[in-house]
């Protein structure tokens with residue numbers, strides 16, 4: 671019987687692991703399909719405290735893993751299929767034909783940014799060639815060059831607005847002629863002189879320069895099917911996230927988008943012994959450091975829960 675199983679290895683999972691390991695709980699971390707989480711898909715991370723010169727996203731995650739392992743956390747490269755609650759209050763975690771028993775489970779499986787599904791997207795993201803889903807993380811790399819944001823929701827408007835601090839021009843490309851965003855956010859974007867709305871359009875292709883960096887996008891008009899080219903050096907995807915909660919099996923309440931619902935102000939969920947931390951439960955901040963904070967909180971809550979069981 672494990673004491674703590676942590677599902678997911680982003681900043682929430684590794685921080686939970688560091689705290690649980692230092693509390694002598696010898697946590698088992700199951701990495702999921704994307705070891706290291708979303709930060710492994712970014713290049714320079716300049717807003718994680720403690721790294722005044724920035725740090726590469728994958729390097730940051732390796733350091734977190736090393737720190738967790740140094741204190742006795744065990745990392746296993748597996749993807750969870752299902753969690754179940756047993757009659758004695760423990761949990762069974764199913765991975766294919768394997769079953770793991772644990773007193774507590776911390777779900778820190780994150781959320782995956784959605785992309786358009788066009789050819790070459792993974793290489794563009796991983797190579798830092800101009801495609802990203804995080805303006806807060808990457809906006810500062812696009813000073814004085816034109817960029818575009820894809821989407822029509824609050825995230826798209828907020829990111830477009832934020833990017834005007836850096837970019838020479840921001841095109842907000844939306845597939846319809848009306849924004850989904852709240853009125854106040856939409857108004858702010860539309861009234862911003864540095865933002866130009868591109869209605870009824872979607873990206874058909876990323877056009878790369880010789881060094882692989884995006885230099886333009888081929889746009890398809892969603893009304894008449896015509897094509898045009900738009901010169902941009904950065905493409906910011908803001909078409910929503912998909913939280914990774916497919917395996918929770920009713921043990922955690924989910925909101926209408928599939929995000930885990932926590933007990934207000936806590937990382938506890940409706941099931942005792944089951945905690946949720948980081949982007950899997952965060953529709954608002956979605957930052958590495960906020961996820962790390964929640965990972966810490968979840969480990970402290972799990973430690974307290976186990977102490978009460980054993981009292």
Ligand code: NAP
Pocket residue numbers: 786820821822823824825826828845846849850851872908909910911953
């Ligand atoms: P969202 O509201 O679901 O909007 C996603 C946008 O992407 C929609 O405009 C959608 O177009 C577009 N889209 C989806 N799939 C697409 C595709 N394949 N191709 C092109 N466009 C596509 O997501 P969000 O903006 O990330 O917001 C998520 C939640 O967080 C919302 O509840 C939002 O209010 C909240 N949020 C709040 C704030 C804030 O208050 N400060 C900031 C950010 C987010 P359609 O409109 O045509 O469907």
